[in-house]
Amino acid sequence: MFKDNDKQVDKDVFEKAVIFYAANMPKNLLANSLKNFDAKALADNLYGNSFLTSLSGVESVLNLSAAQFNEKNEK
Numbered sequence: 001m002f003k004d005n006d007k008q009v010d011k012d013v014f015e016k017a018v019i020f021y022a023a024n025m026p027k028n029l030l031a032n033s034l035k036n037f038d039a040k041a042l043a044d045n046l047y048g049n050s051f052l053t054s055l056s057g058v059e060s061v062l063n064l065s066a067a068q069f070n071e072k073n074e075k
Contacts, residue, residue, distance in 0.1 A: 007053060015043040 022034045051057035064072065 005055075007047065010053070011043050011047040014046070015039045018042060 016039075018034070019039045022030060022037070022039075025034075027035070047053050051061050061069070061072075
């Protein structure tokens with residue numbers, strides 16, 4: 001994570017990058033989930049639900065015990 005990270009800018013860049021990736025990847029190599037998708041909805045879901053989008057989220061997962069991590073992943 002960067003000190004001056006702007007989550008909205010990062011989300012916007014992700015959205016544009018995934019559109020670029022899907023448009024330029026040979027269709028036979030592109031995952032089915034990216035052949036017909038809504039990039040905005042994907043970005044909204046990822047940035048709304050992923051612990052990887054903030055330093056505090058990453059730290060909260062890294063500070064879990066193995067048992068806590070396993071329990072969290074079972075849900």
